[in-house]
Amino acid sequence: MSKTIILSNRLPLQINITKEKLQVTPSVGGLATGLKSFHREGDSIWIGWSGLTEEEIPVNLKAEIKVRAREDACITVSFTAEEMDGFYYGFSNRSIWPLFHYFTEYTEWESWQWEMYKKVNQKYADSVIEHYEEGDKIWVHDYQLLLVPNMIREQRPNATIGFFNHIPFPSYEVFRTMPWREEILNGMLGADLIGFHTYDYERHFLSSVRRILRRPVEFNEVTLANRVVKVDSFPMGIDYEKFEQTALKHHEISEDQETELQQRLNFHRKKSPDSQLILSIDRLDYTKGIANRIRAFEYFLEKYPEYIGKVRLVMLAVPSRSDVPQYQLLKKEIDELVGRINGKFATVSWIPIWYFFRSMPFENLIDLYTSCNIALLTPIRDGMNLVAKEYIATRTNQTGVLILSEMAGASHEMNEALIINPNNFEQIADAILQAIKMPKEEQIRRNTLLQKRLKRYNVVRWATDFMKALDKTKENQPSFKAIHISQEIQEKILTSFKNAKNRILFLDYDGTLVGFEDKPNLAKPDEQLLDLIKKVSKIKNTKVVLISGRDKETLGTWWKALPVELIAEHGVWVRKTGKEWQLNEKVHNNWMKNVRPVVETFCDRTPGTFLEEKNYSLAWHYRKADPELGEIRANELSNVLKELISNHGLSVLEGNKVLEIKSSGVNKGKAAGKVLLKKDYDFIFAIGDDWTDEFLFQELPENAITVKVGVKKTAASYYVEDTNKVRDLLLQFSRVH
Numbered sequence: 222m223s224k225t226i227i228l229s230n231r232l233p234l235q236i237n238i239t240k241e242k243l244q245v246t247p248s249v250g251g252l253a254t255g256l257k258s259f260h261r262e263g264d265s266i267w268i269g270w271s272g273l274t275e276e277e278i279p280v281n282l283k284a285e286i287k288v289r290a291r292e293d294a295c296i297t298v299s300f301t302a303e304e305m306d307g308f309y310y311g312f313s314n315r316s317i318w319p320l321f322h323y324f325t326e327y328t329e330w331e332s333w334q335w336e337m338y339k340k341v342n343q344k345y346a347d348s349v350i351e352h353y354e355e356g357d358k359i360w361v362h363d364y365q366l367l368l369v370p371n372m373i374r375e376q377r378p379n380a381t382i383g384f385f386n387h388i389p390f391p392s393y394e395v396f397r398t399m400p401w402r403e404e405i406l407n408g409m410l411g412a413d414l415i416g417f418h419t420y421d422y423e424r425h426f427l428s429s430v431r432r433i434l435r436r437p438v439e440f441n442e443v444t445l446a447n448r449v450v451k452v453d454s455f456p457m458g459i460d461y462e463k464f465e466q467t468a469l470k471h472h473e474i475s476e477d478q479e480t481e482l483q484q485r486l487n488f489h490r491k492k493s494p495d496s497q498l499i500l501s502i503d504r505l506d507y508t509k510g511i512a513n514r515i516r517a518f519e520y521f522l523e524k525y526p527e528y529i530g531k532v533r534l535v536m537l538a539v540p541s542r543s544d545v546p547q548y549q550l551l552k553k554e555i556d557e558l559v560g561r562i563n564g565k566f567a568t569v570s571w572i573p574i575w576y577f578f579r580s581m582p583f584e585n586l587i588d589l590y591t592s593c594n595i596a597l598l599t600p601i602r603d604g605m606n607l608v609a610k611e612y613i614a615t616r617t618n619q620t621g622v623l624i625l626s627e628m629a630g631a632s633h634e635m636n637e638a639l640i641i642n643p644n645n646f647e648q649i650a651d652a653i654l655q656a657i658k659m660p661k662e663e664q665i666r667r668n669t670l671l672q673k674r675l676k677r678y679n680v681v682r683w684a685t686d687f688m689k690a691l692d693k694t695k696e697n698q699p700s701f702k703a704i705h706i707s708q709e710i711q712e713k714i715l716t717s718f719k720n721a722k723n724r725i726l727f728l729d730y731d732g733t734l735v736g737f738e739d740k741p742n743l744a745k746p747d748e749q750l751l752d753l754i755k756k757v758s759k760i761k762n763t764k765v766v767l768i769s770g771r772d773k774e775t776l777g778t779w780w781k782a783l784p785v786e787l788i789a790e791h792g793v794w795v796r797k798t799g800k801e802w803q804l805n806e807k808v809h810n811n812w813m814k815n816v817r818p819v820v821e822t823f824c825d826r827t828p829g830t831f832l833e834e835k836n837y838s839l840a841w842h843y844r845k846a847d848p849e850l851g852e853i854r855a856n857e858l859s860n861v862l863k864e865l866i867s868n869h870g871l872s873v874l875e876g877n878k879v880l881e882i883k884s885s886g887v888n889k890g891k892a893a894g895k896v897l898l899k900k901d902y903d904f905i906f907a908i909g910d911d912w913t914d915e916f917l918f919q920e921l922p923e924n925a926i927t928v929k930v931g932v933k934k935t936a937a938s939y940y941v942e943d944t945n946k947v948r949d950l951l952l953q954f955s956r957v958h
């Protein structure tokens with residue numbers, strides 16, 4: 222039976238060795254906590270790092286670790302300390318993490334760390350391959366493994382691969398600063414489905430793909446040479462029931478069963494019943510805005526001194542990544558801040574901040590969530606922030622106020638919280654005041670709505686939705702009617718080529734025989750291509766027709782010496798083999814004087830675009846423009862032109878990064894039809910890459926072999942990936958005879 226392979230940097234369990242004995246504890250952190258429930262309920266295995274380096278594992282415990290992990294359907298991957306240093310503490314946490322959270326001043330670019338990142342990603346990918354069976358689904362998680370999807374794809378081209386990014390994806394302007402940006406994007410695009418927490422992250426990613434890789438992006442789909450990758454947002458939920466049920470039980474336990482922490486909390490509550498506890502929980506990370514939060518709390522006490530002695534900040538910070546210098550500095554900064562503020566405001570019976578720097582067992586988290594009537598979460602950037610959701614889930618009597626940063630992904634779904642800007646102390650101080658004074662009915666009203674939403678979209682629903690969408694990506698792929706020319710199909714085509722008596726080949730030029738250049742005149746045929754076409758056109762009873770939107774002068778010059786027929790400007794001109802150019806259609810160009818100035822204004826307003834004038838058509842090229850602006854302006858120009866030229870027998874052709882205005886009656890299909898009338902061909906072949914070639918595919922008789930270059934919607938029967946494949950196919954033709 223097929224299974225799901227979950228892959229993340231860390232396993233949901235952390236293995237430690239004390240006195241030669243294994244100790245297994247659950248891992249802390251959003252990903253592990255969230256995904257654990259999905260893993261438990263489904264048929265899946267989880268591959269990841271155990272938390273111990275190879276050096277730390279005594280030989281006699283190696284097997285035991287594997288067995289222990291297997292009990293929880295986990296598979297360990299092991300790394301040396303050096304690998305972890307470069308991959309995890311290095312590139313993951315000194316390059317990607319700060320960059321993706323907009324802390325560009327903290328980013329380091331060390332090529333040895335990048336090399337280690339690649340190496341370790343490859344190890345993870347290899348481990349997946351080792352456990353992969355046909356039909357399995359692979360779900361890769363987070364920023365440490367950005368290269369893995371494509372590494373798996375290279376070894377298992379048909380695998381179903383999903384990728385989810387748990388942290389923000391930064392705007393293009395920030396992402397572009399990364400030295401290995403192409404590699405990172407291509408790595409992620411190895412997946413069939415890429416998920417983010419919010420639409421903004423999705424938008425930023427697509428924008429980077431479009432601008433950096435210059436890949437076509439339509440809505441939320443990226444078209445690659447032979448696949449389409451879907452990108453979507455799936456806001457991660459929590460195991461709502463677990464938090465709700467534990468909180469309900471927590472309220473029922475007798476005093477003597479309470480934890481020590483709960484007893485202390487109760488003691489303080491009894492001593493001053495009007496006092497308020499403000500909770501703050503995070504990993505100790507500079508993105509979480511912990512220092513800002515403390516300063517804002519200080520500002521609150523200064524602005525509203527009547528609350529001195531009545532409000533307390535309960536701050537829990539989990540140690541994290543302590544091998545990275547910024548985290549050590551942050552620890553120092555927080556220690557000092559807490560010390561300074563406690564020193565400044567403390568009275569004999571009250572201190573303003575209770576600070577815990579440690580990981581806490583689950584029941585203590587519940588003690589805190591249920592005992593604090595305000596939660597203050599002020600990240601500067603946060604992919605989602607699950608603590609906000611956990612806090613709301615534990616408020617079983619619906620009281621309590623959540624103050625949440627607008628920079629957390631969770632703020633998009635939690636509008637009923639008090640949403641603040643983490644850099645605006647004034648606003649935070651006022652939000653604390655508002656929270657303290659908020660009537661119970663209002664708290665209940667807000668939390669009821671929040672709880673309803675969080676309960677419905679819990680972590681299992683999140684994971685199920687992602688997996689369903691992943692299945693759909695495979696269903697959607699064959700919606701391209703065209704079939705890929707495999708080795709087997711190629712053989713069949715070659716056989717009918719060989720057996721035919723009269724052959725004709727219609728070949729588009731740009732994007733088919735040659736790749737695109739920034740300027741059209743740079744895409745001249747190279748020697749290898751000229752040689753190849755010469756060979757094919759010399760085969761007996763074989764006619765080669767180059768059919769293009771290009772002007773007759775350029776085509777004529779480039780293909781002067783070859784025995785091929787040329788069709789220029791989409792069919793306006795024909796040059797039979799060895800003859801002069803002839804007008805093929807009755808067209809006029811007196812409309813150009815009215816249309817040219819309109820196109821010119823678009824050239825002026827859109828840097829990188831230019832106008833190409835042909836004899837009977839005008840083409841506006843926007844390949845070199847900023848991709849997003851180019852698309853917007855192309856759409857705008859197309860609409861303007863359609864209005865301008867209506868009833869003039871003209872049409873606007875939308876080609877590959879070009880808009881062309883020409884006579885309506887002229888197209889490649891019509892031109893090819895005329896050529897076919899002259900002779901009875903028993904092998905008709907046509908190949909092209911863009912929209913203008915669709916006329917050709919549609920017009921040709923049913924038995925014609927029509928081939929699209931690239932994966933796009935098409936009327937052609939077959940497709941090949943790129944121009945290299947086209948040349949390869951032509952080479953095979955030339956070798957048949």
Ligand code: ADQ
Pocket residue numbers: 249250251252254255387388457502503504537538539579580581582586603604605606607608609611
């Ligand atoms: P994190 O940055 O780890 O996750 P978060 O989403 O808040 O942040 O999750 C923290 C988790 O750790 C929570 O489940 C919480 O209960 C637990 N936790 C916190 N303090 C603890 C303590 N002292 N002891 C024990 N457990 C503690 C990353 C991204 C987030 C994203 C998640 C999930 O940075 O933005 O929400 O992944 O995608």
